[in-house]
Amino acid sequence: MSDSPLRGERRDLPAAENHAALARLRAEGYNMLVDMTCVDYQAQGKTPRFDVIYRLMRLDAATGDDLGRVEAHCAVDELRVLRSVKDIWPAADWLERESWDMFGVKFADRPGIKRLLMYEEFAGHALRKDYPIAKRQPLIGPKSGDKADSPSFNILKPTITGE
């Protein structure tokens, strides 16, 4: 069976130039970031350990046809850090947060990136291969009355509470 046309052509991008390379793809007409995900190859001993995958589609808005797809891979680790592409596709915002949350993939221009699915006090990154499936997390308990201290409370600007 031939490989899926849903996958499209594979491109390997250098991690340092991911933003420029993806911006070029956007200019070529890849207007939808279908998905962004990561695979941790640590268990197979690959370096760099993470493979970040950007799945792009050229969608014809008039006809609804898929004009072609690209699967862009970036190999990254603690040293090779990506740049955020949320300015190119706003869909990347949450997907990058998920990559940080689950794998600890960093983005150079998003230093204070927030987790997407887990809570801020969660220790570690759950989808890394060296994170044991049965690992327990410390109980975080209720917060004290000091609101500024609570990361989940302080989502919006703290000044708007009017207190």
Added chain:
Amino acid sequence: MMSDTSERSQKTYMLNMGPAHPAMHGVVRLVLELQGERIVDVDTEIGYLHRAFEKHAENETWNNVVPWTDRLNYVSPLINNVGYAMAVERLAGIDVPERGQYIRVIACEISRITDHLTCVGAGAMELGAFTVFLYLIKAREYLYQLVDNLTGARITTAFTRVGGVKGDLPADFAEKFAAIAKEIRTAVAESDKLLTRNRIFMDRMEGTGIMSPADAIAYGITGPFLRSTGVAYDVRRAHPYGVYGKLDFEIPVGTTGDNYDRYLCRMAEIEQSLRLVEQCLAQIPEGKHSLEPKEIKYAYEIQDAGKHGDTALLAKYAAKVDQTLAGMSKDDQPNTRVLDRKITLPAKETTYGSIEGLMNHFELVMWSWGVKIPPSETYFAVEGGNGELGFHIVSDGGDGPYRVRCRPPCLFPMAALKKLLIGGQIADIIPTFGSVNMIAGELDR
């Protein structure tokens, strides 16, 4: 005095909506910054239903992930089953018999109807139209009974196997479906009468939660949400999988991309799905619904037969090799690809009715003994109730996935929720959030 009032009206305050808010379905928290009733800023917090589907999948065998996929979009579990199974089949390079593909499409379309009925029904109820909710959930109940009849469970279906489906269509399935289709068409027509030209409903839905096609594409939105903006992208049409290429269906699209258009799109898609099931039931061929195990002989016996020129025997039997490839045949067959007999779980009747079937089943589900798929990587997507439901699967040559990534279709409109809500009123949150059709099982995985 005047300046004081204007200062007060400029002041914003914060309101927590959810997760314990009925319209947030108990699983999403919106932190709103409000100026009076007007929404100035929103932060969407998700993850309340995170159950680590992807982590669990890495620790299961290929077939054992199927029950976990039920828990993704639990309103249309059969589509998840099919999406995952098809992705693994693509990885393994196997094809399902045509009858199995028809059964899968029937299952998918039934699930799509339940998904849309739930979305429209619950959305209408949240706007006060409780009668519509009762009509549509009653119609959904008929379908759940049909799904129960087909799979043995209403929601936790676990219907597909890698290489096929759990079982054939039950007797008189077509007649039962015809009766249910009539009920659904009645319920949809009644709801249409109650809602589509209803003043209150239109005031709440029309012109609220508007999204432009360009924004929808930039946010990665697919499914009925994207189609409501006028972009006719549907995975079933763009990349026909299963037997969709042989079936006739329309893709309803909207014009303005507001909540009302999303409602109309879903209502129209229910009819299209009914048509699809009817066509499938008319066309479905006889035959096997799953790949079936061949008779097995030791590899050396087949080799000997080949040497004697007995080629008929070669086609008839599958070669028996050590399943772990760690035993005596390790040196002989270092690159043996496991044959299709090893991929499909035996039918339940065989498992419970014969010792060979039981052993075959046990070996397939036992850790490190299951089917092994050569190291490779693939992505496959089906059209879920909410849009493109994709699975990116990596195999490292083991008996289970090295990594499964589920592309949850409702994550993308949820990420765009902020854009939809800012500038609107608090009351607009209810129809807009309802029309996103957020299913937390899929969103949080």
